Amino acid sequence: MRYSHSAQGKTRPPQALDPRKQPTQSRATETVNAVLEAAARILEKHGFEGYTTNAIAERAGVSIGSLYQYFPGKDAVTVALIERELTLLSADVTEADSIADYRDAMHHLIKAAVTHQMRRPKLARLLDFEQSRLPIAPRIRHVTDAIHRTLLRTFSRPGAPYIRNMQEAAFDLIAIAKGIVDAAGERGETDAHRLEERVRRAVYGYLGISSPSRRGL
Amino acid sequence: MRYSHSAQGKTRPPQALDPRKQPTQSRATETVNAVLEAAARILEKHGFEGYTTNAIAERAGVSIGSLYQYFPGKDAVTVALIERELTLLSADVTEADSIADYRDAMHHLIKAAVTHQMRRPKLARLLDFEQSRLPIAPRIRHVTDAIHRTLLRTFSRPGAPYIRNMQEAAFDLIAIAKGIVDAAGERGETDAHRLEERVRRAVYGYLGISSPSRRGL
DNA sequence: AGCGCACATGAGCTTTCGCTCATATTCTAT
DNA sequence: ATAGAATATGAGCGAAAGCTCATGTGCGCT
Numbered sequence: 001m002r003y004s005h006s007a008q009g010k011t012r013p014p015q016a017l018d019p020r021k022q023p024t025q026s027r028a029t030e031t032v033n034a035v036l037e038a039a040a041r042i043l044e045k046h047g048f049e050g051y052t053t054n055a056i057a058e059r060a061g062v063s064i065g066s067l068y069q070y071f072p073g074k075d076a077v078t079v080a081l082i083e084r085e086l087t088l089l090s091a092d093v094t095e096a097d098s099i100a101d102y103r104d105a106m107h108h109l110i111k112a113a114v115t116h117q118m119r120r121p122k123l124a125r126l127l128d129f130e131q132s133r134l135p136i137a138p139r140i141r142h143v144t145d146a147i148h149r150t151l152l153r154t155f156s157r158p159g160a161p162y163i164r165n166m167q168e169a170a171f172d173l174i175a176i177a178k179g180i181v182d183a184a185g186e187r188g189e190t191d192a193h194r195l196e197e198r199v200r201r202a203v204y205g206y207l208g209i210s211s212p213s214r215r216g217l
Numbered sequence: 218m219r220y221s222h223s224a225q226g227k228t229r230p231p232q233a234l235d236p237r238k239q240p241t242q243s244r245a246t247e248t249v250n251a252v253l254e255a256a257a258r259i260l261e262k263h264g265f266e267g268y269t270t271n272a273i274a275e276r277a278g279v280s281i282g283s284l285y286q287y288f289p290g291k292d293a294v295t296v297a298l299i300e301r302e303l304t305l306l307s308a309d310v311t312e313a314d315s316i317a318d319y320r321d322a323m324h325h326l327i328k329a330a331v332t333h334q335m336r337r338p339k340l341a342r343l344l345d346f347e348q349s350r351l352p353i354a355p356r357i358r359h360v361t362d363a364i365h366r367t368l369l370r371t372f373s374r375p376g377a378p379y380i381r382n383m384q385e386a387a388f389d390l391i392a393i394a395k396g397i398v399d400a401a402g403e404r405g406e407t408d409a410h411r412l413e414e415r416v417r418r419a420v421y422g423y424l425g426i427s428s429p430s431r432r433g434l
Numbered sequence: 435a436g437c438g439c440a441c442a443t444g445a446g447c448t449t450t451c452g453c454t455c456a457t458a459t460t461c462t463a464t
Numbered sequence: 465a466t467a468g469a470a471t472a473t474g475a476g477c478g479a480a481a482g483c484t485c486a487t488g489t490g491c492g493c494t
Contacts, residue, residue, distance in 0.1 A: 027441085028441090047350060048350075049350075052481055053481075053482060054480095054481070054482085062442080062443090063442060064443080064444070065441095065444065065483095066442055068482090068483065068484080069441070073483080074481090074482065132403055133265075133266075171401070172397050172400070172401075172415055175396040175400035175401070176396055176419055177396075178396055178400075179392040179393055179394075179395055179397065179399075180389050180392045180393060182392070182396075183388055183389070183391070183392035183395075184388070186349055198385075198389055198423065201423045201425065202419040202420070202423040203419070203422070205418055205419055205420070205422005205423055206418045206422055207418075245471095248472095269450080269451060269452080270451075270452060271450095271451070271453095279472080279473090280472060280473045281452090281453080281473080281474065282453095282454085282455085282471095282473050282474065283471080283472055283473075285452090285453065285454080286471070286472075290452080290453080291451090291453090435494100436493105437492105437493085437494085438491100438492095438493090439491090439492090440489105440491090441489085442490095443485105443488070443489090444485100444486105445484105445485100446483105446484090447482105447483085447484075447485100448481100448482090448483090448484100449480100449481090449482085449483105450479105450480085450482100451478105451479090451480085451481100452477105452478095452479090453476105453477090453478095453479105454474105454477080454478105455474100455476095455477105456474105457472100457474100458471100458472080458473070459470100459472065459473085460470080460471075461469085461471085462470090463466100463468090464466085464468105
């Protein structure tokens with residue numbers, strides 16, 4: 001009976017989990033944001049090792065009681081953080097929908113993926129891992145689905161190569177980008193452009209299209 | 218703090234000046250193996266959630282005290298398990314050194330990587346994560362270095378394409394394979410051949426060589 | 435001023451988990 | 465058979481972590 005899911009067992013009367021409910025730039029929102037950023041920073045600095053609710057609250061400058069006023073449990077903090085980060089990525093990714101040329105759209109997608117994973121590399125990696133451990137939260141599902149749909153739409157463009165299994169390809173492309181960037185991040189690489197170029201080679205190879213322009217490797 | 222090698226720190230008598238002890242491995246080895254396999258099974262079934270020393274000992278059919286007789290701490294169990302799994306991979310990978318043709322060697326490497334990651338997908342994924350969290354154990358370093366060297370040797374074969382940065386390429390290839398296979402494993406895919414084919418496309422694209430045995434994609 | 439509501443606080447409860455150590459058991463040598 | 469070394473056992477200790485709740489504090493309203 002450890003990890004509490006997003007929903008709650010006990011009768012906790014008031015609002016709890018929803019960070020964006022009131023139109024006011026309220027103290028509640030401030031606290032929620034402070035907690036999320038504190039959680040992010042702790043994950044980046046100490047990993048799961050130091051990722052405790054007490055540490056998060058202290059770093060956020062709020063009491064532990066306040067943290068539990070806005071989040072039903074530790075996992076809810078993590079889920080909210082995942083949602084926050086994925087929303088940033090999603091906003092970037094969906095821009096591809098308004099790019100006419102297929103190649104330009106693909107380029108944009110790869111850049112978005114690499115940029116996201118490089119922005120806060122350790123955080124992205126750790127959250128990714130937690131996401132696989134946690135029960136699938138609808139709020140997260142919603143965001144990842146939007147990303148996925150943009151990929152599928154891009155694959156269906158005029159000018160796009162034939163792709164046997166688009167669903168599969170969408171997952172694989174994300175996996176390739178994450179794989180290369182995460183591993184590089186762990187080794188301390190920081191040059192996003194180089195990484196982008198390498199991811200592009202792998203992705204274009206995967207899709208069976210020749211690398212555009214490009215130096216001969 | 219804890220971590221360290223798989224065996225004990227005390228002076229263990231080399232056992233067996235008495236030749237009658239042949240058919241059964243020593244009890245120490247039995248216990249160590251039981252513990253490692255128990256640890257593996259718990260990780261596969263419950264993830265880090267249920268990965269406690271008491272649970273490992275119980276599942277291995279030994280007492281918690283015995284576990285600590287052979288391992289200086291919990292992390293040492295994990296390190297030994299990582300070493301055990303990586304050694305299997307390494308044995309497979311280094312076979313590539315005795316394959317004459319460059320393409321055949323690459324094919325073998327990719328197959329080995331995919332097979333390893335697919336054999337016990339969840340275990341491989343979790344151990345991979347732990348490896349990044351733990352201080353670098355020399356025994357593990359040794360095994361991964363051997364794998365890495367085989368990759369570099371393969372890249373240097375006659376017939377191999379020009380590769381600008383072989384170190385980087387070696388890391389990237391492993392990352393691509395892990396990325397694709399891990400993500401697929403999480404979605405429940407089990408067809409190793411299909412995965413191999415996809416990894417090959419990405420890898421060959423990355424290396425800038427056209428995919429051999431052409432299925433039109 | 436007085437009242438009541440909304441939220442903040444943090445000491446501390448409860449449980450879990452890594453690990454120890456006093457004791458028991460098994461093995462080996464004589 | 466007996467001593468003594470080697471090894472196994474598991475109750476339980478100390479620390480850590482998630483979470484609660486009795487109490488405190490600020491604020492709007494009358």
